[in-house]
Every structure is written in structure tokens, then in C-alpha cells.
Amino acid sequence: MTKIMRSVRSFTDIAELHDAETQASDAFATAFTETVDGFRIDVGEDAISADLPDPLMAERATELMVATIFDLMRDTRLEGIADRLAWQIVHAFHKAADQLDNEADRAAQKIKELIRSADGSEIGTVELEEAQTVCQSLDEAREAVACMRDHAAGVFHAETGRPWSAPRATLVSGKRTASVVDGINFLAARRQRRIEANAPQGPVVIFSGGQQWHDHQQLWDRLDQIRARVPAMVLVTTAQAKGCDAIAASWAASRGVTLVAMTLNHRLGNRAGFARNEQMVKLQPVEAVVCEGSGLQSHLARLVRAARVPAHFFRCDGQRAAA
Known part of the structure; x- marks a missing residue:
């Protein structure tokens, strides 16, 4: 036990x-x-x-x-x-x-x-x-x-x-x-x-990444750094059951951080993922973490940059991408 x-x-x-x-x-x-x-x-x-x-x-x-x-x-x-x-x-x-x-x-x-x-x-x-x-x-x-x-x-x-x-x-x-x-x-x-x-209250940090990811420690370290700056943060993810989102969910559970998983509205068809990205940015996040994945992560990265949200970008090879 x-x-x-x-x-x-x-x-x-x-x-x-x-x-x-x-x-x-x-x-x-x-x-x-x-x-x-x-x-x-x-x-x-x-x-x-x-x-x-x-x-x-x-x-x-x-x-x-x-x-x-x-x-x-x-x-x-x-x-x-x-x-x-x-x-x-x-x-x-x-x-x-x-x-x-x-x-x-x-x-x-x-x-x-x-x-x-x-x-x-x-x-x-x-x-x-x-x-x-x-x-x-x-x-x-x-x-x-x-x-x-x-x-x-x-x-x-x-x-x-x-x-x-x-x-x-x-x-x-x-x-x-x-x-x-x-x-x-x-x-x-x-x-x-x-x-x-x-709809828990607190500064929102959005997180998204691909379903294939192995180095969880670099993501945990970065989320720890963000939490040190934003103790009352609410972590909003794209609700994937494996890969980056699962790593983020595990981190939130271990740190006692409120997690909001944004699921897809399947009635929107092929646009569902892009609509979710737009909804996440409308939450006015104070920071964002975007890891390399599919075109949805690339779309979210563009939205984050356009909204001038302080962001952290990671590539699958373990290197931090240019902001």
C-alpha cells in the first residue's frame, strides 16, 4: 500500500x-x-x-x-x-x-x-x-x-x-x-x-502537443518553472489520452494543479481541432506550451504568436524550438 x-x-x-x-x-x-x-x-x-x-x-x-x-x-x-x-x-x-x-x-x-x-x-x-x-x-x-x-x-x-x-x-x-x-x-x-x-478561476496556461513523446522530464521542468511564476495557474490541455497531454495531466495530478481538458466538438467535423485552438486562445492565457505534433499544434503556435502570449515551443528531438 x-x-x-x-x-x-x-x-x-x-x-x-x-x-x-x-x-x-x-x-x-x-x-x-x-x-x-x-x-x-x-x-x-x-x-x-x-x-x-x-x-x-x-x-x-x-x-x-x-x-x-x-x-x-x-x-x-x-x-x-x-x-x-x-x-x-x-x-x-x-x-x-x-x-x-x-x-x-x-x-x-x-x-x-x-x-x-x-x-x-x-x-x-x-x-x-x-x-x-x-x-x-x-x-x-x-x-x-x-x-x-x-x-x-x-x-x-x-x-x-x-x-x-x-x-x-x-x-x-x-x-x-x-x-x-x-x-x-x-x-x-x-x-x-x-x-x-x-470553469475554475485562475490564470490560464494552455498546453498542447503530439501523441508521440518520450522525454517527459523537460516538460515537467518547464511546467514547474511556470507554476513557480504563476502559483494559482489553471492548466488547459487539448485532452489527448497519450503523449504530451498525458504527460501534462500527470504533472498536474502530482502538483495538485487544476486541469481542464478541452475536448473536441465533433459536430464541427474537420474544423473541430482548429475551433478548439481558437477557443483556448480566447481564454486569454498568461502563458502557453506548444510541443511539436500535427498541423493542429502548428496552428495553435501561430494563434499564440499572433495573440502575443508568452510561449514555450518544444520539438520532438528534445530541443527547444525558436519562439
Whole structure:
């Protein structure tokens, strides 16, 4: 099982180490906080009053699920497939979180429909309150499962040196009862949380490169230098599953840097990659890293130069290209 070794030089260090080993991380403490009374994820179900799992136990159990696979198979003839099994464990959390997310979206849509048809009746009010409870319960469950997925992905990265990546997934004001107003406020708050989660704030550094790349250290070193200048940076990549983008994703995971993977809009056909480049430059990046690859990287390099973005260019042969 993967462990982080720390040196202890004082009683303060001992206290901090004890706290770290007996308290859940901030991510688990937040994700495993009850947000709704009478939890239920289906209108037809009875409400559940039980608590969420203990955050520290959830964190340790998640780590054990992944790390134990590697411990079991290390130095055996099955060692080579440990990463495949561990990947599937992380994927199971990812799939469950995605399903809960979709169910929560449908529940939110149901709330919108009930708000539009609200007539002030007791039956309508009860239906709206039940729909909101279901939506909030699904959101709560999704946050807990997604937190476990992210931690499992972190253990997978620690064991393999590779980041885990998922496979290619107006209101009527005249009838507003207190329940309707509460529902409107709930949807607004939920929408804002989604916006903040998918559009993290911070100076943007864009990154793109080819799918064939071997010298990861030079890219890690350059990203470390950029992060030293821009500590709150958000790294935006072109979302390739291998090569330069995978190296950048691994770096971001190891440094705790927020990563935004810009996927292609396939409805744009052959222009999808070029449109993504234009969208990345419109983010007003403070710096850019472009590695030799295809015509898409050449196009991005031209856009970066035209926008006068401070940039770092690398060639496949390990030499830094002229800026």
C-alpha cells in the first residue's frame, strides 16, 4: 500500500502527523457532509435518516480498494495486469458518479416543470418539495462517489506513474409559493456550483502537443518553472489520452494543479481541432506550451504568436524550438 513518509523533528510535527492520520482530508470531509434531511434518491422510496459513511473510513477504504490490487500482485506473474484491474475499480466509481449526475439532472428538470405549473395547491407544493429532496439527495450522493473516484484515481496514479483517465462521456411569478421560491433558489445555487466546478478561476496556461513523446522530464521542468511564476495557474490541455497531454495531466495530478481538458466538438467535423485552438486562445492565457505534433499544434503556435502570449515551443528531438 502506498504511504507517504514524513520526518518528525518536534512535538508539533508529531501532533500534525497524528491529526493527518486520524482526520479525513478536506475533500472527504466536505463531500461526506449531509446536505438534506430525509435523504432519498427516488420519489417512491421512503426517506432515509441514516448518516453518510464516516469520511475518514471512506477515504481509507477507497485507498485500500485500489492499493490492495497492486500489493496482491506485486512480484507475481499477474503483476502486469494489476493496473488493468485497478483502472476498472476507478472506472466503476466514475460510472456510478456519472449515472447519479444524469439522474440529478433529470430531477432538476422535474423541479423546473413543477415550478412552471405551480398553482399554489397543497399537492403541487408537496410534489415540488419531494422533487427537490430527490435532486438534492442525488447531488449529495454524486459528490460522495465522485470524491471516492478522485481519490481512487490518485492512488492509481501513485502506483503506476500515469494519471487515470475516463474513456470517451422563464418562470411564472404569479404563483410562487414559499416552496416555489425555495425551488428556484435551489436550482440557481446548483447551477452556480456546476459553473464553478467546470470553469475554475485562475490564470490560464494552455498546453498542447503530439501523441508521440518520450522525454517527459523537460516538460515537467518547464511546467514547474511556470507554476513557480504563476502559483494559482489553471492548466488547459487539448485532452489527448497519450503523449504530451498525458504527460501534462500527470504533472498536474502530482502538483495538485487544476486541469481542464478541452475536448473536441465533433459536430464541427474537420474544423473541430482548429475551433478548439481558437477557443483556448480566447481564454486569454498568461502563458502557453506548444510541443511539436500535427498541423493542429502548428496552428495553435501561430494563434499564440499572433495573440502575443508568452510561449514555450518544444520539438520532438528534445530541443527547444525558436519562439
